[in-house]
Amino acid sequence: MTSLADIAGVGTDPRRGGYSRHGFDRVELELRTWFTEEAGRRGLSVECDRNGNLWAWWGAPGDGAVVTGSHLDSVPGGGAFDGPLGVVSALEAVDILRAKGFVPGKPFAVVVFAEEEGGRFGVACLGSRLLTGAIAPDAALRLSDSDGVTLAEAVRAAGLDPAGFGPDAEALRRIGVFVELHVEQGRGLVDLGVPVGVASSILAHGRWRFSISGEGNHAGATLMVDRRDPMVAAAQVVLAARRAATSVDGARATVGRLIPNPGGTNVIPSSVDLWLDARADDDARTRAVVAEISAAASEVAAEEGCSVTVSEESYGETVVFDAGLRDKVSDVLGGVPALPSGAGHDAGILAGHVPTAMLFVRNPTGVSHAPEEFAEADDCAAGVVALASVLEELAR
Numbered sequence: 001m002t003s004l005a006d007i008a009g010v011g012t013d014p015r016r017g018g019y020s021r022h023g024f025d026r027v028e029l030e031l032r033t034w035f036t037e038e039a040g041r042r043g044l045s046v047e048c049d050r051n052g053n054l055w056a057w058w059g060a061p062g063d064g065a066v067v068t069g070s071h072l073d074s075v076p077g078g079g080a081f082d083g084p085l086g087v088v089s090a091l092e093a094v095d096i097l098r099a100k101g102f103v104p105g106k107p108f109a110v111v112v113f114a115e116e117e118g119g120r121f122g123v124a125c126l127g128s129r130l131l132t133g134a135i136a137p138d139a140a141l142r143l144s145d146s147d148g149v150t151l152a153e154a155v156r157a158a159g160l161d162p163a164g165f166g167p168d169a170e171a172l173r174r175i176g177v178f179v180e181l182h183v184e185q186g187r188g189l190v191d192l193g194v195p196v197g198v199a200s201s202i203l204a205h206g207r208w209r210f211s212i213s214g215e216g217n218h219a220g221a222t223l224m225v226d227r228r229d230p231m232v233a234a235a236q237v238v239l240a241a242r243r244a245a246t247s248v249d250g251a252r253a254t255v256g257r258l259i260p261n262p263g264g265t266n267v268i269p270s271s272v273d274l275w276l277d278a279r280a281d282d283d284a285r286t287r288a289v290v291a292e293i294s295a296a297a298s299e300v301a302a303e304e305g306c307s308v309t310v311s312e313e314s315y316g317e318t319v320v321f322d323a324g325l326r327d328k329v330s331d332v333l334g335g336v337p338a339l340p341s342g343a344g345h346d347a348g349i350l351a352g353h354v355p356t357a358m359l360f361v362r363n364p365t366g367v368s369h370a371p372e373e374f375a376e377a378d379d380c381a382a383g384v385v386a387l388a389s390v391l392e393e394l395a396r
């Protein structure tokens with residue numbers, strides 16, 4: 001048996017609550033070791049690909065495999081389920097299939113993708129983006145964490161060779177189909193009254209960095225009329241994000257991270273960096289929301305005597321999951337509902353290359369990316385049984 005309880009003590013965050021487990025940090029490496037041991041106990045052979053993703057093969061590796069899995073990293077102060085539930089469920093699904101004597105007729109692997117949340121280096125789905133070529137390796141390796149450690153340095157410290165990072169046609173060819181089980185990050189299944197559903201689509205979404213520069217100065221000695229305060233502009237960008245997203249049906253815009261420089265209570269900051277996460281049903285709406293916020297940022301920065309630059313750090317177009325696979329999965333499960341996902345996933349990155357599907361497990365509060373994220377044990381068990389059924393059908 002493998003369960004989330006096995007890793008409940010790894011990476012707890014006493015300051016934020018919940019878990020902080022980030023790509024290639026000490027905690028995530030400990031979870032990788034745990035995964036490798038769990039896979040090994042089942043006789044699966046584990047290998048790390050060129051981009052730091054872990055693959056546990058049931059039988060010989062090969063092209064066109066049935067692949068399932070998720071990620072082990074979290075957002076800062078995240079919940080216990082986002083990511084690890086998909087990994088644990090994959091291992092448990094293998095147990096169910098083996099117990100009934102099933103032998104896959106195709107290559108079969110459980111995968112753990114690296115740095116899915118972008119919690120350390122800022123770009124979500126980093127492992128799957130690198131593998132598929134959705135991000136250039138040079139740009140990725142230059143990304144740095146809040147301590148200034150670059151991805152290249154971090155992976156080297158983890159024993160990987162950054163020179164090998166980049167598009168991996170061989171690894172991609174090995175994926176025939178990918179099925180990711182995930183805790184639902186909304187209340188769709190609660191409202192429908194069912195424990196398990198399938199994903200229909202993923203919103204177009206991205207991250208943008210707004211760097212606002214003004215004049216650093218003394219909080220007491222500088223008259224209000226003399227200030228060029230980038231924090232005042234930043235505050236208005238936050239409000240503009242709320243306004244812009246509210247005016248577009250289904251759009252979401254969030255500023256969850258803001259860093260004033262130098263960051264002293266009695267100091268007018270010289271600059272403020274803030275990060276915008278924006279999402280909507282399609283690319284045009286997402287772009288329109290970001291354009292409106294960017295225009296507002298230029299305006300409020302100018303009013304404050306500041307300047308602003310906006311840079312796109314990552315972007316993913318709307319993903320519509322393979323309809324044939326989605327219907328097949330739903331049929332195997334006796335007709336479960338299909339739901340859109342407001343959250344991005346490695347399955348969304350891979351969907352542009354191979355048929356992918358997602359199973360969602362009911363989340364009673366809908367809260368995710370927070371310590372309160374939850375799924376009932378019975379629903380998690382239903383998810384494992386559903387995943388096993390789907391994998392059995394796909395790998396027979």
Ligand SMILES: [Zn+2]
Pocket residue numbers: 071082083116182345
């Ligand atoms: Zn996730």
